[in-house]
Amino acid sequence: MRTFGKAALAALFASSALLAGCDSSDGPVEKAGEKVDEAVDSMNPQGPMEEMGEDLDNAYDSAEESAESMKDAAEK
Numbered sequence: 001m002r003t004f005g006k007a008a009l010a011a012l013f014a015s016s017a018l019l020a021g022c023d024s025s026d027g028p029v030e031k032a033g034e035k036v037d038e039a040v041d042s043m044n045p046q047g048p049m050e051e052m053g054e055d056l057d058n059a060y061d062s063a064e065e066s067a068e069s070m071k072d073a074a075e076k
Helices: 002-019 028-042 048-074
Strands: none
Touching: none
């Protein structure tokens, strides 16, 4: 049991040393990647066809709501 405890303690110290060796500062490639991510996030992901499709969807929904309103009014 003592041997296992010593081995576990040694593994714990070794893993701690490995984690402490990781550097948190970003290198030039990491910084460039972050700039690309920011540029992609700031772009408008919708093209003109997608915007037109959304406009058509909105027009259809509006027409459907109007038809339902007229149907409800006719039933009263």
